[in-house]
Amino acid sequence: ADADAAERMIKVNVIALTRLTRAVLPGFLARNRGAVVNIASVLAYETSFGGIYSGTKAYVVNFTEALHREVEGTEVKVQVVLPGATRTDFWELAGSDIDQLPKEIIMSADDMVDAALVGLARGEAC
Numbered sequence: 001a002d003a004d005a006a007e008r009m010i011k012v013n014v015i016a017l018t019r020l021t022r023a024v025l026p027g028f029l030a031r032n033r034g035a036v037v038n039i040a041s042v043l044a045y046e047t048s049f050g051g052i053y054s055g056t057k058a059y060v061v062n063f064t065e066a067l068h069r070e071v072e073g074t075e076v077k078v079q080v081v082l083p084g085a086t087r088t089d090f091w092e093l094a095g096s097d098i099d100q101l102p103k104e105i106i107m108s109a110d111d112m113v114d115a116a117l118v119g120l121a122r123g124e125a126c
Contacts, residue, residue, distance in 0.1 A: 006052045013056035018063065025067075028076045035077040037116060038064045042084050068126040080126050081116045083107065 021036055028034030043049050044057035064080035071078055085106045107115075 009052050009056055013053075014059050017060060021063075021067065025071075025076075029071070029074060033075045035079065035120060036064070036067065037079045037081060037120060039116075040064070040080050040082050042082050044082065065126040077120060077123075078125060079116065079120050081112070081119075083112045 017038060021038065024034065024036070028036070038060050040060035041053075041057040043054050044061045045054075047054045061080055061082070064078060068078040068080075
């Protein structure tokens with residue numbers, strides 16, 4: 001990735017996520033309820049698809065796991081989701097063709113959200 005693209009990815013996947021999470025957390029803690037659901041990727045653990053993307057998603061995993069520990073003992077729920085191949089605009093923007101992957105490993109964004117919400121309702125966390 002060129003420097004500008006890398007910076008944009010870091011701003012979205014790291015800075016915006018951190019700021020948004022930290023913006024809502026005080027209210028959640030004050031009310032002793034709420035949920036933070038951060039979207040990482042299985043690529044947080046696989047660097048062959050790009051160090052910047054994988055690195056930012058690894059940040060999401062580590063940040064969210066640390067946040068989970070910070071709110072232990074409260075009713076605030078914290079979850080990190082690590083989807084695999086999900087049909088979104090990401091693929092086109094990355095210059096990749098998701099249809100080159102086996103169809104059985106591709107999920108829709110709606111299915112990914114549904115799975116995450118089911119997990120949250122079951123109490124699955126980091």
